[in-house]
Amino acid sequence: MADYALTSIAIVALTLVMLVIWRRVTGPSSSVVRTAGRIALAVSLSLLVVGTGVYTLSKSRSLQTTGRLVRRVDTDRKLIALTFDDGPTPGRTEEVLSTLRTYEASATFYVTGQQSAQYPRQVREIIRAGDELGSHTYTHRKMYFIPDATVAEEIGRTDAVLRSAGYTGPITFRPPGCKRLLAAPLYLDRTGRTTVTWDLEPDSIPGIADDADAMVDYVVDNVRPGSIVLMHVMVDSRAASREALPRILQELSADGYTFVTVSDLLRSRRQSE
Numbered sequence: 001m002a003d004y005a006l007t008s009i010a011i012v013a014l015t016l017v018m019l020v021i022w023r024r025v026t027g028p029s030s031s032v033v034r035t036a037g038r039i040a041l042a043v044s045l046s047l048l049v050v051g052t053g054v055y056t057l058s059k060s061r062s063l064q065t066t067g068r069l070v071r072r073v074d075t076d077r078k079l080i081a082l083t084f085d086d087g088p089t090p091g092r093t094e095e096v097l098s099t100l101r102t103y104e105a106s107a108t109f110y111v112t113g114q115q116s117a118q119y120p121r122q123v124r125e126i127i128r129a130g131d132e133l134g135s136h137t138y139t140h141r142k143m144y145f146i147p148d149a150t151v152a153e154e155i156g157r158t159d160a161v162l163r164s165a166g167y168t169g170p171i172t173f174r175p176p177g178c179k180r181l182l183a184a185p186l187y188l189d190r191t192g193r194t195t196v197t198w199d200l201e202p203d204s205i206p207g208i209a210d211d212a213d214a215m216v217d218y219v220v221d222n223v224r225p226g227s228i229v230l231m232h233v234m235v236d237s238r239a240a241s242r243e244a245l246p247r248i249l250q251e252l253s254a255d256g257y258t259f260v261t262v263s264d265l266l267r268s269r270r271q272s273e
C-alpha cells in the first residue's frame with residue numbers, strides 16, 4: 001500500500017502548502033463559501049500536479065523511488081545488452097536462439113513466470129544456450145498500486161519457476177510497461193534485486209515499430225557502448241522485430257560490437273570503474 005500512501009501524502013502536503021501560501025498572499029478568506037472554494041481549488045490543483053508527477057515517475061526509464069536501477073552502462077568497450085521482453089513462446093524462442101548463435105551473440109530474456117511454467121522446454125533451451133533469464137513478473141502485471149503481498153508473489157513465483165527449470169544465474173527485474181512506484185522498488189531493494197530498463201526501444205516507437213528497416217537504422221544510429229536494447233521478438237505479432245534482429249546483429253557486429261548479457265554488461269562497468 002506504499003504507492004497509495006505516497007500519493008495521498010503528496011496530495012495532502014501540496015494542498016496544505018498551497019492553502020498556506022494563498023493565505024499569506026491574500027489574507028484569510030472572508031466567508032465559509034470562499035474558504036471552501038479555496039480548498040476545492042487547492043485539492044484539484046494538487047490532484048493534477050501529483051497525478052502527473054506520479055504517472056511520469058511510475059514509467060520513468062531512468063528514475064526510481066528507491067533501489068538499484070540500470071538504464072545503460074558507462075563503458076568504453078563496445079558492448080551491448082539485447083533484452084527480449086515477454087515469452088517464452090514455442091517456436092519463437094528457438095528461432096531467436098538460433099539467430100543469436102549465428103552471430104555468436106548472447107542476450108537476456110525477461111520472461112513471465114506464467115509463460116515459463118507453461119513452456120518449461122523453451123526455458124531450458126534458453127538456459128542450455130547460455131543466455132540469461134530475467135523476471136518480467138508472473139502475470140505481466142503492472143507493478144504499481146497493488147498490495148505488497150502481490151508484489152512479493154509476482155516476483156517470488158517467477159523466480160521459483162526459473163529456478164525449478166534449472167536456472168542458476170542472476171535474475172534482474174524488468175517491470176511490465178516499466179511501471180512501478182514505491183512498493184515494488186522497496187521490495188526489490190529489500191531483496192537485493194536490480195531493476196533493468198533500457199536506453200533503446202526500437203519496437204516501442206510509433207512509426208517505426210512495424211518497419212524492420214527503420215528499426216535497424218534507429219538502433220545503428222543511436223546505439224552507444226553500454227546500451228541496453230529492448231525488443232519484443234518473442235511476441236507472435238512482432239514479425240518486424242524478428243526481421244530486424246539478425247540485421248541489427250550483423251551491422252553492429254561488423255562495427256565491432258559484442259552482444260553480452262545484462263549481468264556481463266554490469267560486470268564490465270565494475271571493472272572499468
Ligand SMILES: [Zn+2]
Binds near residue numbers: 085086136140176177
Ligand atoms: Zn512485457
